[in-house]
């Protein structure tokens with residue numbers, strides 16, 4: 001094989017990386033290849049080794065510390081060059097000598113020539129996606145070598161980390177779409193409403209189900225709903241009062257639904273009418289048309305009053321509880337019939353839960369409910385998911401994880417997500433965490449994530465953080481993270497095998513609304529009504 005020479009090894013501080021010198025720098029992310037021989041200690045004979053590496057840093061240094069003063073004069077021709085050499089840092093990915101890639105064990109001797117990696121050598125290292133894999137993209141700069149991830153390794157969960165605009169959501173779209181194409185139910189907790197309008201690659205619109213997150217006061221466990229409504233840590237009496245009232249009301253509704261076989265909304269309507277006749281709900285303005293959620297609220301306020309009277313709650317406590325309940329019903333998206341997340345699970349579908357309209361606090365509560373519901377559902381399915389079982393392993397992807405999983409604070413969702421990460425894997429729960437600030441990701445959850453997509457990360461603290469989260473990400477490779485172009489990632493973990501791989505993630509072609517509106521497009525197309533009116537007036541004037 002006669003390959004071009006990029007440079008020669010200058011020094012090898014360890015088998016896993018070496019410094020190479022060259023007359024010109026090599027672009028970061030270039031795959032390189034080299035052959036050298038070592039002496040086999042056992043036999044004394046020379047044996048050949050072949051290794052693959054990735055250029056992870058490149059620099060210039062002048063050969064002379066300071067150019068001669070005369071060189072700085074203004075009349076120096078433009079093409080004047082300071083004699084210099086280029087130093088290239090190569091992360092040695094694997095030894096491919098025996099056709100079965102191994103961790104490199106020998107340092108590369110100084111003087112060894114380094115070449116651009118030929119595709120044949122890379123194919124030894126990276127086997128293309130096959131049965132049980134989904135494709136995620138191509139080997140960086142090698143459009144002929146497809147890269148996939150092993151579906152069965154997903155139970156180790158995954159982390160997608162990268163700066164804003166680096167390609168995280170695109171990666172989510174690729175994974176979600178392709179996993180659902182093989183039949184997986186995938187839930188995306190869509191914090192910014194970015195996945196609204198997601199078109200699947202097979203153009204089958206029924207594969208994506210969009211839902212606004214709504215809250216059913218009946219279906220949420222009273223303990224949790226009471227904590228959502230009365231948030232102050234010290235207000236334990238208010239919470240207890242509300243919890244009791246909720247339990248009593250829900251029990252009455254449940255009796256109606258189970259004994260009389262009524263649907264939930266009808267049951268609430270009936271209960272309201274019955275109690276109204278007996279003067280058990282405060283008479284509303286006759287004219288007002290009450291929605292079922294208003295009737296639920298009226299019933300609940302009456303229950304609060306009753307519980308308060310029975311148990312001698314102070315007036316002050318009752319009043320502030322009532323205030324909070326009323327405010328919650330006014331400001332939150334309440335829907336008595338809101339399905340549980342587990343009611344939405346369907347094989348082969350991407351379920352986009354748009355929570356962008358909720359406050360951060362509400363998002364976090366909803367996330368907690370979902371994580372709890374999903375884990376309970378998965379546990380019912382058991383570890384084996386026998387054929388014909390109505391339960392299914394699910395993929396649950398959470399965007400903007402730092403909001404819910406901060407390292408040094410507690411949020412309503414944190415414990416539940418920790419539990420889902422820890423226990424979910426045994427029961428077929430796959431957690432996908434997306435973060436633009438890995439440095440502030442809760443270490444308890446981070447330690448449960450063992451598959452990785454690392455996109456461009458600029459801040460030093462974030463690079464350090466991902467090196468901590470993925471122990472096998474060495475500094476000599478992590479140095480490439482600040483220079484990665486959009487959509488290019490270091491992918492690591494068992495889902496791609498033992499060695500990290502640099503991937504150009506496929507671009508998801510189905511439209512997404514995206515987190516940022518296309519201001520130029522909207523303004524310049526003049527589709528705003530005001531723009532058009534002004535234009536027309538202008539035309540009339542002339």
Ligand SMILES: Nc1ncnc2c1ncn2[C@@H]1O[C@H](COP(=O)(O)OP(=O)(O)O)[C@@H](O)[C@H]1O
Pocket residue numbers: 162163164165166167168169170171486487488504505506507508515
């Ligand atoms: N793999 C890719 N190939 C081509 N373009 C990409 C790729 N990934 C992202 N992009 C483009 O970059 C922009 C930002 O991507 P996005 O996934 O929304 O980033 P993030 O979620 O990290 O902020 C999008 O406009 C998208 O089209």
Ligand SMILES: [Mg+2]
Pocket residue numbers: 168169170194515
């Ligand atoms: Mg995004």
